[in-house]
Amino acid sequence: MSGYAPSEAARRSGFSLDTLRYYEKIGLLADVERTAGGQRVFTDDDLGWLVLFRCLRDTGMPIAQMRRYAQLARDGEHTADERHELLRHHAARVEEQMRLLQRQYDHLREKIRFYERLPAAAPGPEPGHGT
Amino acid sequence: MSGYAPSEAARRSGFSLDTLRYYEKIGLLADVERTAGGQRVFTDDDLGWLVLFRCLRDTGMPIAQMRRYAQLARDGEHTADERHELLRHHAARVEEQMRLLQRQYDHLREKIRFYERLPAAAPGPEPGHGT
DNA sequence: CTCCAACCTGGAGCGCGCTCCAGGTCAAGC
DNA sequence: GCTTGACCTGGAGCGCGCTCCAGGTTGGAG
DSSP states (O other): OOOHHHHHHHHHHHOOOOHHHHHHHSSSSSEEEEEETSSSEEHHHHHHHHHHHHHHTTTOOOHHHHHHHHHHHOOOOOGGHHHHHHHHHHHHHHHHHHHHHHHHHHHHHHHHHHHSGGGGSSSOOOSOOOO | OOOOOHHHHHHHOOOOOOHHHHHHHTSSOOOOEEEEEEEEEEEEEHHHHHHHHHHHTTOOOOOHHHHHHHHHHHGGGGHHHHHHHHHHHHHHHHHHHHHHHHHHHHHHHHHHHHSSSGGSSSSSSSSSSTT
């Protein structure tokens, strides 16, 4: 139930081996266990962190901020409020990001509709068309 | 109704002066008009292109692809199908992007809810919690 | 005519987030 | 015991998309 080789951790998390090492090097993942010979052994807890990192990364959080979050968590329970705030703050930015993406997607679809109505008449050179 | 100084074009498009020059240099914006003395004069058409570039950029299209699109448009009407295809293809990627963003946003909200239910009991060190 | 802010060019530099490399070590299977 | 593939380290390099800089020119206001 616990103790994954690097390649297995990479497979499960979707991060590359290099990225896992990189995340440890910069202090996102701290104190990854090692075998007597020095090879990494990832725990379920590490995997849990990686899932979180993927979530934060995919929603555009900069690494510096993930680092801060991870550090706070390591500092103990008394940082829970600050972590909570950090995530709420991030969520707000993600919402804004989603709105922008939706808006620009709508523009894009409009542009595409232009091409779909195109066969009828001769078009101008480009843009315009109200976009 | 037409003929904007660089600073005005920057203001209207939301791109920096440096970015406008950069976009011209790499061939996104081609043949921007100049005054006798060599200073740029942006037309409404240029502005239209900039709006499109912003849309594509904000939805994550790499510059190389925008360049390709712009080049096709310059090549004439017979490239309309290819441009159409390029945009449709991009739109599909944007849809995927939106789905992923939504999914990760949901994870994030779940994590936040964890902090909101927290005051009740003692939490573990971190992750886990089903995330 | 003078001034000065806005503009020009070519090219170097940057911040991010990895990714790759060389040269060596570890450990499971035969 | 030997082989071989997965792993280790420190550090250099990269791809993207700008951003900044030095040193010079332009052009509208006063």
